[in-house]
Amino acid sequence: xxxxxxxxxxxxxxxxxxxxxxxxxxxxxxxxxxxxxxxxxxxxxxxxxxxxxxxxxxxxxxxxxxxxxxxxxxxxxxxxxxxxxxxxxxxxxxxxxxxxxxxxxxxxxxxxxxxxxxxxxxxxxxxxxxxxxxxxxxxxxxxxxxxxxxxxxxxxxxxxxxxxxxxxxxxxxxxxxxxxxxxxxxxxxxxxxxxxxxxxxx
Numbered sequence: 001x002x003x004x005x006x007x008x009x010x011x012x013x014x015x016x017x018x019x020x021x022x023x024x025x026x027x028x029x030x031x032x033x034x035x036x037x038x039x040x041x042x043x044x045x046x047x048x049x050x051x052x053x054x055x056x057x058x059x060x061x062x063x064x065x066x067x068x069x070x071x072x073x074x075x076x077x078x079x080x081x082x083x084x085x086x087x088x089x090x091x092x093x094x095x096x097x098x099x100x101x102x103x104x105x106x107x108x109x110x111x112x113x114x115x116x117x118x119x120x121x122x123x124x125x126x127x128x129x130x131x132x133x134x135x136x137x138x139x140x141x142x143x144x145x146x147x148x149x150x151x152x153x154x155x156x157x158x159x160x161x162x163x164x165x166x167x168x169x170x171x172x173x174x175x176x177x178x179x180x181x182x183x184x185x186x187x188x189x190x191x192x193x194x195x196x197x198x199x200x201x202x
Contacts, residue, residue: 021067022064022065023064029074029077030058053126054162056093071091073089076089085119087121107121124148124160145158
Protein backbone atom coordinates (compact mmCIF):
# COMPACT_ATOMS: atom_id res chain seq x y z
CA UNK A 1 0.00 0.00 0.00
CA UNK A 2 1.40 3.39 -0.98
CA UNK A 3 0.07 5.41 1.94
CA UNK A 4 -0.54 4.21 5.48
CA UNK A 5 -3.87 5.69 6.46
CA UNK A 6 -4.72 7.12 9.88
CA UNK A 7 -8.45 7.70 10.14
CA UNK A 8 -9.80 10.44 12.38
CA UNK A 9 -13.13 10.50 14.19
CA UNK A 10 -15.44 13.38 13.33
CA UNK A 11 -18.53 14.99 14.75
CA UNK A 12 -20.50 14.39 11.58
CA UNK A 13 -21.68 11.31 9.75
CA UNK A 14 -20.70 10.83 6.11
CA UNK A 15 -22.14 8.35 3.69
CA UNK A 16 -20.18 7.80 0.51
CA UNK A 17 -22.33 8.25 -2.58
CA UNK A 18 -21.49 8.68 -6.26
CA UNK A 19 -20.60 12.34 -5.71
CA UNK A 20 -18.17 11.70 -2.84
CA UNK A 21 -16.87 8.25 -3.73
CA UNK A 22 -13.98 9.24 -5.97
CA UNK A 23 -10.80 11.19 -5.29
CA UNK A 24 -11.36 13.67 -8.12
CA UNK A 25 -14.68 14.80 -6.64
CA UNK A 26 -13.05 15.55 -3.28
CA UNK A 27 -10.08 17.18 -5.01
CA UNK A 28 -12.28 19.55 -7.04
CA UNK A 29 -14.36 20.66 -4.03
CA UNK A 30 -11.32 21.23 -1.78
CA UNK A 31 -9.35 23.10 -4.48
CA UNK A 32 -12.17 25.64 -4.79
CA UNK A 33 -11.95 26.41 -1.05
CA UNK A 34 -8.20 26.45 -0.40
CA UNK A 35 -4.71 26.01 -1.83
CA UNK A 36 -3.65 22.37 -1.82
CA UNK A 37 -0.47 20.31 -2.11
CA UNK A 38 -0.76 17.03 -3.99
CA UNK A 39 1.78 14.29 -3.31
CA UNK A 40 2.03 11.57 -5.94
CA UNK A 41 3.77 8.25 -6.52
CA UNK A 42 2.66 6.33 -9.60
CA UNK A 43 -1.15 6.18 -9.33
CA UNK A 44 -1.25 6.99 -5.60
CA UNK A 45 -2.19 10.48 -4.38
CA UNK A 46 -2.22 12.26 -1.01
CA UNK A 47 -4.05 15.60 -0.77
CA UNK A 48 -2.87 18.11 1.87
CA UNK A 49 -4.19 21.56 2.85
CA UNK A 50 -1.53 23.62 4.71
CA UNK A 51 -4.11 26.31 5.53
CA UNK A 52 -6.12 23.73 7.47
CA UNK A 53 -3.27 22.88 9.86
CA UNK A 54 -1.44 20.84 7.25
CA UNK A 55 -4.17 18.26 7.32
CA UNK A 56 -4.30 15.24 5.01
CA UNK A 57 -7.76 15.61 3.54
CA UNK A 58 -7.84 12.38 1.55
CA UNK A 59 -5.82 9.91 -0.51
CA UNK A 60 -6.22 7.45 -3.34
CA UNK A 61 -4.38 4.30 -4.40
CA UNK A 62 -5.82 4.37 -7.91
CA UNK A 63 -5.40 7.86 -9.34
CA UNK A 64 -7.92 10.66 -9.68
CA UNK A 65 -10.71 8.24 -10.51
CA UNK A 66 -9.87 5.92 -7.62
CA UNK A 67 -11.72 5.53 -4.31
CA UNK A 68 -11.23 8.49 -1.94
CA UNK A 69 -10.32 7.35 1.58
CA UNK A 70 -11.00 10.64 3.39
CA UNK A 71 -14.24 11.63 5.09
CA UNK A 72 -14.64 15.08 3.54
CA UNK A 73 -17.34 17.40 4.90
CA UNK A 74 -18.65 18.95 1.66
CA UNK A 75 -21.39 20.99 3.35
CA UNK A 76 -18.98 22.81 5.66
CA UNK A 77 -16.25 23.33 3.05
CA UNK A 78 -18.65 24.81 0.50
CA UNK A 79 -19.72 27.48 3.02
CA UNK A 80 -16.12 28.78 2.85
CA UNK A 81 -16.46 30.43 6.26
CA UNK A 82 -14.21 30.15 9.32
CA UNK A 83 -16.08 29.84 12.63
CA UNK A 84 -14.66 30.29 16.14
CA UNK A 85 -15.74 27.13 17.93
CA UNK A 86 -14.81 24.28 15.57
CA UNK A 87 -14.16 24.11 11.82
CA UNK A 88 -15.12 20.60 10.81
CA UNK A 89 -13.55 20.17 7.36
CA UNK A 90 -13.27 16.43 7.89
CA UNK A 91 -10.24 14.71 6.45
CA UNK A 92 -8.12 11.61 6.90
CA UNK A 93 -5.29 12.58 9.27
CA UNK A 94 -4.51 15.75 11.18
CA UNK A 95 -2.59 17.51 13.96
CA UNK A 96 -4.40 17.60 17.32
CA UNK A 97 -3.68 18.60 20.91
CA UNK A 98 -5.01 17.39 24.25
CA UNK A 99 -6.35 16.99 26.80
CA UNK A 100 -9.80 18.11 25.74
CA UNK A 101 -11.18 17.85 29.27
CA UNK A 102 -9.97 17.81 32.93
CA UNK A 103 -8.44 20.64 34.96
CA UNK A 104 -5.58 20.79 32.45
CA UNK A 105 -7.77 21.06 29.36
CA UNK A 106 -6.65 23.13 26.39
CA UNK A 107 -10.25 23.42 25.20
CA UNK A 108 -11.62 25.54 28.08
CA UNK A 109 -10.79 29.01 29.34
CA UNK A 110 -10.23 29.15 33.11
CA UNK A 111 -12.56 32.17 33.38
CA UNK A 112 -15.52 30.27 31.84
CA UNK A 113 -17.77 27.55 33.28
CA UNK A 114 -16.60 23.99 32.61
CA UNK A 115 -19.39 22.85 30.29
CA UNK A 116 -19.85 21.95 26.61
CA UNK A 117 -21.22 25.39 25.79
CA UNK A 118 -17.77 26.86 26.50
CA UNK A 119 -15.77 24.08 24.80
CA UNK A 120 -13.56 25.68 22.14
CA UNK A 121 -10.96 24.01 19.90
CA UNK A 122 -7.57 25.78 20.18
CA UNK A 123 -6.86 28.01 17.18
CA UNK A 124 -3.55 26.22 16.52
CA UNK A 125 -5.40 23.00 15.72
CA UNK A 126 -8.41 24.53 14.04
CA UNK A 127 -8.03 28.05 12.58
CA UNK A 128 -4.34 28.83 12.08
CA UNK A 129 -2.56 27.99 8.82
CA UNK A 130 0.71 26.06 8.74
CA UNK A 131 3.57 27.53 6.73
CA UNK A 132 5.06 25.40 3.94
CA UNK A 133 8.84 25.32 4.39
CA UNK A 134 9.53 22.95 1.49
CA UNK A 135 7.65 20.54 -0.74
CA UNK A 136 8.01 18.37 -3.81
CA UNK A 137 5.96 15.61 -5.41
CA UNK A 138 6.84 13.09 -2.65
CA UNK A 139 6.87 15.08 0.61
CA UNK A 140 5.92 18.32 2.32
CA UNK A 141 7.47 19.97 5.40
CA UNK A 142 5.46 22.56 7.38
CA UNK A 143 5.93 24.65 10.51
CA UNK A 144 3.75 26.74 12.79
CA UNK A 145 4.45 28.77 15.94
CA UNK A 146 1.65 29.37 18.41
CA UNK A 147 0.78 30.14 22.04
CA UNK A 148 -2.09 28.93 24.20
CA UNK A 149 -3.13 28.57 27.84
CA UNK A 150 -4.72 25.59 29.55
CA UNK A 151 -7.52 25.66 32.11
CA UNK A 152 -5.01 25.63 34.98
CA UNK A 153 -3.52 28.89 33.70
CA UNK A 154 -0.27 27.45 32.35
CA UNK A 155 0.90 29.19 29.17
CA UNK A 156 2.60 27.31 26.36
CA UNK A 157 4.69 28.64 23.47
CA UNK A 158 5.46 25.95 20.91
CA UNK A 159 6.76 25.39 17.43
CA UNK A 160 4.96 22.66 15.48
CA UNK A 161 6.81 20.83 12.71
CA UNK A 162 4.85 18.56 10.44
CA UNK A 163 6.11 16.36 7.62
CA UNK A 164 3.99 14.20 5.33
CA UNK A 165 5.55 11.72 2.90
CA UNK A 166 4.12 9.42 0.26
CA UNK A 167 5.96 6.10 0.21
CA UNK A 168 6.66 3.68 -2.59
CA UNK A 169 6.16 -0.05 -2.17
CA UNK A 170 9.93 -0.42 -1.89
CA UNK A 171 10.03 2.19 0.90
CA UNK A 172 7.33 0.39 2.85
CA UNK A 173 8.78 -3.07 2.37
CA UNK A 174 12.09 -1.84 3.70
CA UNK A 175 10.56 -1.14 7.12
CA UNK A 176 7.36 -3.15 7.24
CA UNK A 177 7.40 -6.94 6.99
CA UNK A 178 4.16 -8.73 7.75
CA UNK A 179 2.31 -11.91 6.85
CA UNK A 180 -1.22 -11.48 5.52
CA UNK A 181 -4.01 -14.05 5.66
CA UNK A 182 -7.07 -13.54 3.45
CA UNK A 183 -10.06 -15.77 2.78
CA UNK A 184 -11.94 -15.61 -0.52
CA UNK A 185 -11.86 -16.57 -4.18
CA UNK A 186 -8.53 -16.26 -5.98
CA UNK A 187 -9.59 -13.54 -8.43
CA UNK A 188 -10.88 -11.20 -5.70
CA UNK A 189 -7.89 -11.82 -3.44
CA UNK A 190 -5.47 -11.20 -6.30
CA UNK A 191 -7.17 -7.87 -7.05
CA UNK A 192 -6.95 -6.86 -3.38
CA UNK A 193 -3.27 -7.78 -3.24
CA UNK A 194 -2.51 -5.68 -6.32
CA UNK A 195 -4.32 -2.61 -4.96
CA UNK A 196 -3.15 -2.79 -1.34
CA UNK A 197 0.30 -4.35 -1.58
CA UNK A 198 1.33 -3.93 -5.21
CA UNK A 199 1.91 -7.67 -5.64
CA UNK A 200 0.32 -10.63 -7.38
CA UNK A 201 -0.57 -13.79 -5.50
CA UNK A 202 1.18 -17.00 -6.49
